[in-house]
Amino acid sequence: xxxxxxxxxxxxxxxxxxxxxxxMFGVPILMTAMFAFLFGGIGGNEPEFxxxxxxxxxxxxxxGSLLVPNFEVEGKxxxxxxxxxxxxxxxxxxxxxxxxxxxxxxxxxxxxxxxQQAGMALIIPAEFTNALIGQSNQPAEIEFYxxxxxxxxxxxxxxxxxxxxxxxxxxxxxxDTVTTxxxxxxxxxxxxxxxxLLSNLTAGSDSQQDAGDTNLNIITPTINTAGSEQANPxxxxxxxxxxGMMIFYxxxxxxxxxxxxxxxxxxxxxxxxxxxxxxxxTILNGKFLAGFLMxxxxxxxxxxxxxxxxxxxxxxxxxxxxxxxxxxALATSFGIFVMSLVKSTKQAGIIFxxxxxxxxxxxxxxxxxxxxxxxxxFNYIPLLVPxxxxxxxxxxxxxxxxVQTLLHTGGMLVLAxxxxxxxxxxxxxxxx
Amino acid sequence: xxxxxxxxxxxxxHFDDIHAVDDVSFTIHTGEIFSLLGxxxxxxxxxIGMISGLLTPDAGEVWLMGNSVLKSPKLxxxxxxxVPQEIALYEDISARANLNFWGKMYGLRGEELITRVDEVxxxxxxxxxxxxxxxxxxxxxxxxxxVGIALLHEPQVIIMDEPTxxxxxxxxxxxxxxxxxxxxxxxxxxxxxxxxxxxxxLSDRIAIMDNGKIIALGSHQELIEIVGELDRIxxxxxxxxxxxxxxxxxxxxxxxxxAEDGRINLFVKDSNRVLPDIFETAAKENVRITGVxxxxxxLEAVFLHLTGRALRD
Ligand SMILES: Nc1ncnc2c1ncn2[C@@H]1O[C@H](COP(=O)(O)OP(=O)(O)OP(=O)(O)O)[C@@H](O)[C@H]1O
Ligand SMILES: [Mg+2]
Numbered sequence: 179x180x181x182x183x184x185x186x187x188x189x190x191x192x193x194x195x196x197x198x199x200x201x202m203f204g205v206p207i208l209m210t211a212m213f214a215f216l217f218g219g220i221g222g223n224e225p226e227f228x229x230x231x232x233x234x235x236x237x238x239x240x241x242g243s244l245l246v247p248n249f250e251v252e253g254k255x256x257x258x259x260x261x262x263x264x265x266x267x268x269x270x271x272x273x274x275x276x277x278x279x280x281x282x283x284x285x286x287x288x289x290x291x292x293x294q295q296a297g298m299a300l301i302i303p304a305e306f307t308n309a310l311i312g313q314s315n316q317p318a319e320i321e322f323y324x325x326x327x328x329x330x331x332x333x334x335x336x337x338x339x340x341x342x343x344x345x346x347x348x349x350x351x352x353x354d355t356v357t358t359x360x361x362x363x364x365x366x367x368x369x370x371x372x373x374x375l376l377s378n379l380t381a382g383s384d385s386q387q388d389a390g391d392t393n394l395n396i397i398t399p400t401i402n403t404a405g406s407e408q409a410n411p412x413x414x415x416x417x418x419x420x421x422g423m424m425i426f427y428x429x430x431x432x433x434x435x436x437x438x439x440x441x442x443x444x445x446x447x448x449x450x451x452x453x454x455x456x457x458x459x460t461i462l463n464g465k466f467l468a469g470f471l472m473x474x475x476x477x478x479x480x481x482x483x484x485x486x487x488x489x490x491x492x493x494x495x496x497x498x499x500x501x502x503x504x505x506x507a508l509a510t511s512f513g514i515f516v517m518s519l520v521k522s523t524k525q526a527g528i529i530f531x532x533x534x535x536x537x538x539x540x541x542x543x544x545x546x547x548x549x550x551x552x553x554x555x556f557n558y559i560p561l562l563v564p565x566x567x568x569x570x571x572x573x574x575x576x577x578x579x580x581v582q583t584l585l586h587t588g589g590m591l592v593l594a595x596x597x598x599x600x601x602x603x604x605x606x607x608x609x610x
Numbered sequence: 611x612x613x614x615x616x617x618x619x620x621x622x623x624h625f626d627d628i629h630a631v632d633d634v635s636f637t638i639h640t641g642e643i644f645s646l647l648g649x650x651x652x653x654x655x656x657x658i659g660m661i662s663g664l665l666t667p668d669a670g671e672v673w674l675m676g677n678s679v680l681k682s683p684k685l686x687x688x689x690x691x692x693v694p695q696e697i698a699l700y701e702d703i704s705a706r707a708n709l710n711f712w713g714k715m716y717g718l719r720g721e722e723l724i725t726r727v728d729e730v731x732x733x734x735x736x737x738x739x740x741x742x743x744x745x746x747x748x749x750x751x752x753x754x755x756x757v758g759i760a761l762l763h764e765p766q767v768i769i770m771d772e773p774t775x776x777x778x779x780x781x782x783x784x785x786x787x788x789x790x791x792x793x794x795x796x797x798x799x800x801x802x803x804x805x806x807x808x809x810x811x812l813s814d815r816i817a818i819m820d821n822g823k824i825i826a827l828g829s830h831q832e833l834i835e836i837v838g839e840l841d842r843i844x845x846x847x848x849x850x851x852x853x854x855x856x857x858x859x860x861x862x863x864x865x866x867x868x869a870e871d872g873r874i875n876l877f878v879k880d881s882n883r884v885l886p887d888i889f890e891t892a893a894k895e896n897v898r899i900t901g902v903x904x905x906x907x908x909l910e911a912v913f914l915h916l917t918g919r920a921l922r923d
Binding site for chain 1: 664666687701703715716717
């Protein structure tokens with residue numbers, strides 16, 4: 179098909195052009211990487227971000243050990259189970275900024291996480307104490323039930339719990355060592371003395387990092403809840419920047435693809451095409467198709483790159499697909515529309531310099547006002563320009579707002595049809 | 611009876627107030643090389659634009675191999691290859707990539723396309739540079755590729771619009787030879803030029819065009835006869851020519867005298883006989899002759915005879 183041959187020729191030429199590649203992929207990726215570098219604290223500056231506080235629901239099912247009725251820690255309360263001791267440790271002031279603790283039964287705790295009322299549930303099983311002191315066949319287990327999307331806060335809690343439990347087990351190891359030494363010297367401790375010694379050893383060993391293999395199993399189930407309220411703020415910013423850059427430059431791609439019609443007109447190849455047995459419609463549609471394909475490639479590469487390299491979550495696949503299709507259609511047709519209004523590549527320079535930059539900036543302005551008091555106003559102002567519809571659609575997608583995504587995609591498609599109809603008619607008329 | 615490869619009837623085209631093509635009609639038979647000879651702005655390219663379906667005529671009609679360009683453009687265009695006056699290539703890709711693309715636009719596919727691309731590369735002498743970017747080509751090489759593209763689909767009719775403008779003698783020779791080669795294969799060629807030597811060398815028939823009109827049409831011999839086999843003596847003189855021209859006009863054997871910025875053309879039956887009289891007359895009128903050029907009749911003379919102007923500026 180000639181239409182495909184024309185589109186492929188245009189794609190081939192574009193992908194051989196350094197400038198086309200730089201604007202399609204280079205600039206958006208560089209901008210995002212730059213922000214990742216600045217805010218990610220890689221440069222050694224103090225990171226601006228405070229770790230988000232996580233709501234932790236504790237389910238302590240530990241039944242303790244028949245062997246040990248209670249553990250005493252010097253200057254502190256006595257505990258009847260290791261589970262209690264873990265909870266007490268987590269309630270220390272040091273951890274106040276990191277987590278808010280509540281207790282509940284297992285079912286309620288899981289429900290709270292599922293409903294996103296809590297960031298994670300920490301479930302201590304009945305056999306916890308027995309397992310830790312070697313009185314069970316199974317290793318000690320703690321279950322961290324959490325939303326897999328909320329990475330940072332729960333991850334920190336997890337590592338705190340692990341090091342606390344490490345402390346316990348290294349305490350047990352030390353106890354073993356101590357009792358062996360005493361036995362060698364003919365001293366036999368009774369059970370109560372034994373356990374008091376254990377508690378003291380445990381309390382004094384909070385920072386023994388290289389405890390080696392803990393006999394602790396971590397269970398982190400995957401839960402299918404998508405949410406972003408508590409998403410990593412760095413990723414939230416990178417996501418907005420990447421989306422904004424992608425939209426801004428997708429419109430550049432669409433416009434420069436349409437501009438090749440004027441370029442071909444000026445260097446005579448368009449006239450030559452018209453002298454071949456190829457209908458005008460086929461020639462124009464082939465060139466429109468080229469722009470469409472170019473933006474598809476651009477969007478896939480940028481979305482994929484952001485996901486793989488920065489771990490950015492774009493929303494449910496369906497929503498993401500809708501927003502992307504809308505963007506591709508709108509950026510292509512907008513390019514055709516604006517180029518149908520100008521006569522020469524000289525005039526087209528103004529389109530790039532002024533029109534695209536202005537509409538593009540306005541369209542993605544929500545990125546610049548993020549977190550400022552005027553943020554709310556910029557929910558609607560960008561809708562004055564096509565880029566704004568695309569930005570809103572992508573925002574709705576990653577906020578998991580299917581209805582809004584659909585509405586904005588619908589709006590984009592209506593605009594796309596409108597722009598295409600006008601642009602196409604004007605080009606057809608020009609080349610009759 | 612010869613068939614009509616190109617038939618042009620009462621073509622007319624205006625650009626605003628310029629009457630670019632004014633009631634032009636001619637017929638080119640199959641296998642013929644037909645030249646449109648005319649100065650800049652004569653209307654050659656505009657005529658070709660209407661024949662190839664690029665421009666819509668204000669009036670008139672064109673048939674290519676019996677198909678109306680206006681009514682069945684696809685059929686008509688399929689039989690036609692056009693070499694545009696301005697080089698029209700994709701400079702950022704290779705010669706082969708250009709040929710591949712244009713071949714597809716003429717409906718070539720697969721094996722046939724591959725074979726034809728190689729044949730054309732050989733025909734225009736670009737085999738060695740096939741994979742090089744066109745932007746690195748010399749002007750002459752670009753011209754040759756520009757010609758090659760029009761030959762890809764082996765059209766029955768080829769139109770070449772000043773294909774040799776501004777190139778080195780070698781490339782020019784290559785192009786003229788390929789035109790003859792095509793003629794030998796039975797291809798019909800419409801060739802425009804403002805070089806009378808090219809028209810003379812190649813053409814079976816020549817149409818001389820000026821100001822949008824065809825002012826003479828015929829074989830080289832027929833056109834020469836218009837000026838009546840007169841020799842042309844071209845003189846350069848140092849004085850205002852008015853009086854001496856009148857004196858020269860009245861000399862025996864001088865048929866016509868024209869003057870154009872200090873250069874005088876005398877059309878004479880036998881230059882050897884009248885030259886002494888011409889010098890004598892000049893001496894009497896106190897006019898110094900500073901240059902003499904004697905030419906046997908040619909197309910230049912025909913154009914001058916018909917328009918009073920030189921073909922080349
Ligand atoms: N697109 C156009 N718009 C306005 N005027 C035009 C256009 N094309 C040609 N003309 C005018 O029409 C006349 C004929 O031009 P044309 O290009 O056909 O001449 P030509 O014989 O091909 O000349 P050349 O030898 O310089 O190529 C000229 O006066 C030219 O200025
Ligand atoms: Mg011309």
